[in-house]
Amino acid sequence: MRRRLTFAILVMGFSGIVAQILLLRELLVTFYGNELSVGIILANWLILEAFGCFFLGKRIEAFKRRVEAFVGLQLIFSLCLPLAVYSTRVLKQIIGVTPGEALGLLPIIYSSFLILLPISLPHGALFTFGCKIYSQFHRANASSIGKVYVHETLGTIAGGVAFTYLLIPYLHSLEIALGVALANLITCVLLLLPFWQRNKLLGSISTMALLLCAYLVFSQRADVLHQLSVRQQWPGQEVVHYQNSVYSNIVVIKRGEQYTFFSDGIPIITTPTPDITFVEEFVHLPMLSHPKPKEILVISGGAGGVINEALKHPVQRVDYVELDPLLLELVERFPTELSEAELSDPRVNIEYVDGRLFVKRTPRKYDLVLVGLSEPSNLQVNRLFTEEFFWLVKKRLKEGGMLVIALPGSLTYLGEELKNLNGCILNTLKSVYPHIRIIPGDGTNLFLASASPKVSLIGHTQISQRLNERHLDVNLLTPAHLEYKLHPRWLDWYLRSLEGSTQKINRDFSPMGLFYSLSYWNALFSPYMRGPFRWFEGVKLWHFIIPLAVLTLAFMIIRFRVARFAKLGIPLCIATTGFAGMVFDLVLIFTFQALYGYVYHWIGLLVTAFMVGVAAGSLWLTWILDRIKRGLVSFLKIELAIALFAGALPVVLLRFSPYLDNPVVFILLQIVFLFLSFLSGLLVGAEFPLANKLYLAPPLQRKGGTPNLSGTAGLLYGSDLFGGWVGGILGGVVLLPVLGLVGTCAAVGMLKASSLIILATSRI
Numbered sequence: 001m002r003r004r005l006t007f008a009i010l011v012m013g014f015s016g017i018v019a020q021i022l023l024l025r026e027l028l029v030t031f032y033g034n035e036l037s038v039g040i041i042l043a044n045w046l047i048l049e050a051f052g053c054f055f056l057g058k059r060i061e062a063f064k065r066r067v068e069a070f071v072g073l074q075l076i077f078s079l080c081l082p083l084a085v086y087s088t089r090v091l092k093q094i095i096g097v098t099p100g101e102a103l104g105l106l107p108i109i110y111s112s113f114l115i116l117l118p119i120s121l122p123h124g125a126l127f128t129f130g131c132k133i134y135s136q137f138h139r140a141n142a143s144s145i146g147k148v149y150v151h152e153t154l155g156t157i158a159g160g161v162a163f164t165y166l167l168i169p170y171l172h173s174l175e176i177a178l179g180v181a182l183a184n185l186i187t188c189v190l191l192l193l194p195f196w197q198r199n200k201l202l203g204s205i206s207t208m209a210l211l212l213c214a215y216l217v218f219s220q221r222a223d224v225l226h227q228l229s230v231r232q233q234w235p236g237q238e239v240v241h242y243q244n245s246v247y248s249n250i251v252v253i254k255r256g257e258q259y260t261f262f263s264d265g266i267p268i269i270t271t272p273t274p275d276i277t278f279v280e281e282f283v284h285l286p287m288l289s290h291p292k293p294k295e296i297l298v299i300s301g302g303a304g305g306v307i308n309e310a311l312k313h314p315v316q317r318v319d320y321v322e323l324d325p326l327l328l329e330l331v332e333r334f335p336t337e338l339s340e341a342e343l344s345d346p347r348v349n350i351e352y353v354d355g356r357l358f359v360k361r362t363p364r365k366y367d368l369v370l371v372g373l374s375e376p377s378n379l380q381v382n383r384l385f386t387e388e389f390f391w392l393v394k395k396r397l398k399e400g401g402m403l404v405i406a407l408p409g410s411l412t413y414l415g416e417e418l419k420n421l422n423g424c425i426l427n428t429l430k431s432v433y434p435h436i437r438i439i440p441g442d443g444t445n446l447f448l449a450s451a452s453p454k455v456s457l458i459g460h461t462q463i464s465q466r467l468n469e470r471h472l473d474v475n476l477l478t479p480a481h482l483e484y485k486l487h488p489r490w491l492d493w494y495l496r497s498l499e500g501s502t503q504k505i506n507r508d509f510s511p512m513g514l515f516y517s518l519s520y521w522n523a524l525f526s527p528y529m530r531g532p533f534r535w536f537e538g539v540k541l542w543h544f545i546i547p548l549a550v551l552t553l554a555f556m557i558i559r560f561r562v563a564r565f566a567k568l569g570i571p572l573c574i575a576t577t578g579f580a581g582m583v584f585d586l587v588l589i590f591t592f593q594a595l596y597g598y599v600y601h602w603i604g605l606l607v608t609a610f611m612v613g614v615a616a617g618s619l620w621l622t623w624i625l626d627r628i629k630r631g632l633v634s635f636l637k638i639e640l641a642i643a644l645f646a647g648a649l650p651v652v653l654l655r656f657s658p659y660l661d662n663p664v665v666f667i668l669l670q671i672v673f674l675f676l677s678f679l680s681g682l683l684v685g686a687e688f689p690l691a692n693k694l695y696l697a698p699p700l701q702r703k704g705g706t707p708n709l710s711g712t713a714g715l716l717y718g719s720d721l722f723g724g725w726v727g728g729i730l731g732g733v734v735l736l737p738v739l740g741l742v743g744t745c746a747a748v749g750m751l752k753a754s755s756l757i758i759l760a761t762s763r764i
Contacts, residue, residue, distance in 0.1 A: 002134075006151055008070070008187045009130050013155025015180050016123050017611065018163050019081050020045055021604050022176055023119070026088040027112055029249040030103075032265045032377065037108050038603075039586050039732015043725040044113045045120050046582070050721030052124025054714040059125075066136075068199050070129045071188045073122040075206060078181040078188070078213070080118035085177045086225065088115055089233040104526020105518075105533075105733065124721070127152065131713040149688055150622060153615035160608025168244065168604075174226045178217045185210040240334065245326040247598045252330055259334050261304075261327060266377070269327070272336035274305030278406075278444055280476045281485070283309040285439060286368055286404040286448050288463045288470075289455060293367040297321070297396070299355035299384060301372025303331050307342040310370075312472050318348045319364070321355040323597060328352075354597045356383055359392045360661035369393050370404045374444065375421070376506065376513040377521070379593040385425055388508045390432040390449070400452045403433070408520065409445030411490065414497040417520040417530070420537075423501030424516050431505055439485065440494040460486040502537075508594045509654070510740030518737075536734045541743045544750060552754045556761060569759040570695050571719040573639060576755040577687050578723025580642055580748045583731040584649065584680040585610055587744060590736055591653050592673055595660060602673075609674040613681025621689040631694050632759070635687065639756040642683045646749035649676065650742045684720075691716050 024041050031037040056073075063069045087094070091111055097103065103111070131148045167176045188206040196203050216222050230242045234253065241252035251262040261269040283306055287293045294316045298306060302320040310318055322328055328350065331339050342348065351358055359369075376382035383389060385405065393403045407422055414422070422445060429436050433449035437456050448455050463486070464479040506513030519533045555572070588606055593599035599606075628634055656672060659665040695712050735744040 004187075004190050005130070005134055008074070008191055009134070009148055009151040010155035010158070011183055011187045012074075012123070012126050012130065013152035013157075014159035014162070015077065015081075015155075015184055016152070017156040017159035017607065018167070018176065018180050019077075019084075019119055019123070021160070021163055021607065022173055023084055023088060023116060024603065025244070025249075026085055026173055027115065029264050030088060030091050030111075031108055032103075037112070037732070038589060039582075039728040039736075040105075040108055041112045041116070041728075042582065042585070043728025043732070044109070044116050046578070046721040046728065047725035048113070048116055048120030049124030049127075050718040050725065052121040052126075053128050053721065054124075054718030056121065056125035056128075065195070065199070066129065066133050067191055067195060068202055070126065070133060071191050071202060071206065073126050073129065074184050074188050075209065076122045077119060077126070078184040079209060080122075081181055082174060082177040082225075084115055084119050085173050086229050089229040091115065093232060093235060104522045105529050106526050109729075124717075127717060128714045147622060149685075150615055150619045153611055153618060153685070156611040157608055157615060160604050160611060164604035164608070172223075172226050172244070174229065175217065175222045178213055178222050182210070182213045182217055185213055241330055243326065243330075245324050247324040247326075250324070250326055250330060252334055254334070257336070259336065261330060263324070263327065264378075268301055268373075269304035269331060271304040271331070272338035274338075276305075276475055279305040279309055280474055281439075281441065281444070282306065282372075282404070282406055282446065283370070284467075284472065284474060284477050285446060285463070285485075286370065286402055287313050288466045289437070289448060289458050290367055290400065290402060291466075295319075295364065295366045295398075297359075297364075297366045297369045299359075299369065299371050299373075302370075303328060303339055303343060305338065306370065306372055307345075307348060308338055309474075311342060311345055311347065312474075313470055315347060318345075319351060319358075319362075319366075320348055321351045321353060321358045323352070323354050325352040356389055356392065356597065357660065357666075359389070359396055362396065365396055365398045365401070367398055367401050368404060369397065369402070371406075374406045375408055376425075376511070376517050379511060379514060379590060379599075380597050382506070382511045382514040382517075383508060383594050383597060385428065385513050386506050386508050386511070387428050387431055390429060394432055394451065397451065400454055401450065402455055403429075403447075403449045405429075405447050405449075407445045407447070409441050409443060409494075411440060411442040411493075414494075415520075415523060417516065417523040417533075419498055419500075420502045421513070421516040421520050423498050424504055424506050424513050426498070427503060428506045428513070438491055438494060440490045441485075445494070507740070508657070509591065509650075509742070511590075511594070511737055515737035536738060539734055539738050541739055541746055544747050548750055548754045552758060555758055567695055567762070569755070569762045570635075570691050571715055573635070573755045573759050574687060574691050574716050575719040575723035575726075576751050577639075577642060577684055578720040579727035580646065580723075580752055581610075581680060581684040581720075582724040582727030583735065583744060583748050584645075585677070586728070586731045586736060587649060587653075587741060588673055588677055588680075591657075591741060595657055595669070606673065606677050609677035610681040610684075613678035613683075614685035615681075616678075617682040617685030617687075618689055619685075621686045625689055625693055628690070628693070631690060631697075632762075635690050635694060636756060636760055638683060638687050638690070639752060639759065642687075643749045643752035643756065645680065645683060646745045646752065649680075650745045652676065653741065688716065688720065 024038065027041050028037065092098065095107065095111060127148065134148050185206060189210060192199055192203045192206060230239050234251065238254045239251060240254045243250055248263045253260045253262065258273060259271050260267050287310065293313055296310050296315055296318045298310070298318060298320045300322060307318055307320060332343070343350065371384050373381045373384060376385040390403065397403065407425055408418060409422070410418065426447070429447060429449045433451060435450050435453050435455050437448040439446040460482045464482050467477060504512045522533055523530050585607065589599055589603060592602055592606065652672065656665060656669045660669065692712055695716060731744065735747060739747065
């Protein structure tokens with residue numbers, strides 16, 4: 001029975017990480033690839049696991065048939081996982097949001113909470129149940145909890161690796177969900193075999209669920225459910241292709257003869273009839289502002305019109321950089337006259353590489369660099385709107401060359417959020433380029449940045465003259481339209497509207513542009529959250545110092561006056577470690593995205609590396625637990641190590657990041673990311689077994705000397721997950737966007753210093 005239980009715990013860990021990453025990726029598509037929602041999703045997963053672990057898990061003491069209760073929880077998890085994947089895809093229909101409409105912060109929080117509820121809650125309870133049942137076949141002390149923790153983590157490691165390299169490349173999400181359910185149902189049957197006679201009903205339900213799941217997996221009925229969910233995810237649309245790539249989820253919608261290509265739910269290419277107003281103004285206004293544009297660089301969004309319009313000018317070369325090869329592969333699979341003409345032109349050179357990395361490595365210089373993305377709506381895009389990127393582009397511009405970007409705009413009213421978004425990016429451009437031409441628009445504002453003053457001097461008359469000289473075949477740009485578009489009154493109005501806007505600059509490791517973009521969309525779709533976003537914007541690092549000092553002092557006074565609170569410092573330390581672990585995870589995920597631009601694929605590897613560290617730390621401490629004589633001293637050393645790690649993390653990342661153009665550093669830094677994930681997990685995992693030993697030491701045993709294993713496991717594991725939930729919400733939405741990399745890690749260091757002081761002065 002012990003071997004079967006060990007196998008069940010391994011499956012529990014495997015299933016948990018696969019379900020977590022699977023639903024994370026699916027929810028990211030629903031939330032338009034917004035990486036800041038990663039913190040919210042992971043936080044909700046953790047808080048639900050904590051509730052399951054502590055509140056449901058402690059009910060194990062009331063069960064006489066504990067194995068059957070464990071099986072019942074596995075059944076719920078197994079049946080709800082495929083339903084959760086399906087529900088994620090039809091989520092917008094459920095809450096009444098149309099496809100193409102973004103979600104505000106509050107809907108992201110509550111919708112992800114409800115999706116994860118039936119999965120995370122029973123999975124959290126499984127840990128506490130597993131600890132109690134395992135102790136019946138092992139020693140009933142802290143090492144029993146530690147071994148369950150290690151076995152679950154080993155299963156988590158296997159799940160993370162398998163998900164990244166075996167499941168995602170070959171199976172769609174519903175096949176993965178049903179496969180995980182099948183593995184859990186097999187485990188249910190194996191655990192029930194010794195007790196079959198007394199649990200025929202539960203055994204029959206498990207067997208029937210197992211057969212149904214196997215039928216869906218092996219009869220290709222899963223494909224039918226997959227197609228049905230995709231149709232409901234895109235109601236009223238003809239979905240001709242749906243696929244997850246390494247970089248994102250790509251959907252192709254056909255309407256008549258028109259194809260629209262979506263990346264993580266955001267339309268990025270439309271062919272053969274694009275948005276004529278945007279495309280013509282975005283391409284021709286900058287190119288007509290340049291006397292002889294010969295070499296052009298287009299970063300993302302070039303297919304479907306932008307390149308076609310650029311080729312109407314006497315250019316010699318257009319380098320088109322697109323990160324995801326699948327995107328253009330699908331453009332070629334669903335060809336139109338427009339896409340075939342522009343992508344087959346001999347002057348067009350296509351590079352499948354991250355646009356920012358291309359700018360770093362290319363020896364070429366360009367007359368114009370056009371960024372074909374309209375705002376920093378997520379970290380992947382934000383990295384093309386930062387001060388660091390603008391400096392890179394400046395080095396690749398010829399004399400008189402221009403960088404061209406676009407932002408949302410309006411010719412009637414700029415709300416505070418839209419004003420701050422434009423102001424932040426304009427401040428960032430001004431920090432790099434001495435001359436900037438702003439062309440306000442009703443929907444899109446264009447920014448032409450250059451080291452040459454000529455960009456600001458050319459007027460509509462000269463642009464109209466060049467339009468005629470180049471014999472451009474255009475639909476919108478007539479001399480009258482150019483005179484209207486470039487009239488000085490619009491610029492005057494725009495600059496007056498920006499008065500009082502933010503003075504902050506958008507940087508790689510302080511993505512204020514992303515924060516203002518989210519604030520803008522939140523104001524559109526969740527206006528009731530405008531107040532909190534404005535408060536978040538004003539958060540400073542010193543805001544954490546005084547509350548932490550007050551809380552530390554208050555906690556110490558209460559603990560000294562009330563004897564039964566003597567050991568509360570232990571779950572407090574575990575909670576702050578859970579907070580730190582989550583923030584470390586988010587720091588590494590966000591920084592990886594800022595530097596490389598394809599964390600969608602690496603989330604599984606980074607989380608797995610973290611869990612490898614958790615397993616190693618937990619296993620190491622479990623092995624030496626009986627030999628540790630001064631447990632409190634050892635625990636304090638780990639606390640100090642976590643605080644020091646928080647200080648060292650940004651130093652290491654900032655030290656390597658400037659050298660990514662070097663191929664060796666490019667690969668080496670990926671290894672560094674995995675190592676840092678492992679190390680952060682090692683510190684988090686090492687605390688848990690030691691915390692259990694300290695907490696189970698007298699006088700906190702039950703009367704009669706029997707240690708309260710399930711209660712201790714539930715309390716400490718729940719504290720760990722609760723801390724992770726707070727870290728996910730604050731770290732993902734406030735700390736990283738507003739305080740940046742260094743400020744966030746400093747806040748974590750101060751928090752751990754506070755918990756260290758509290759525990760060091762404890763009387764245990």
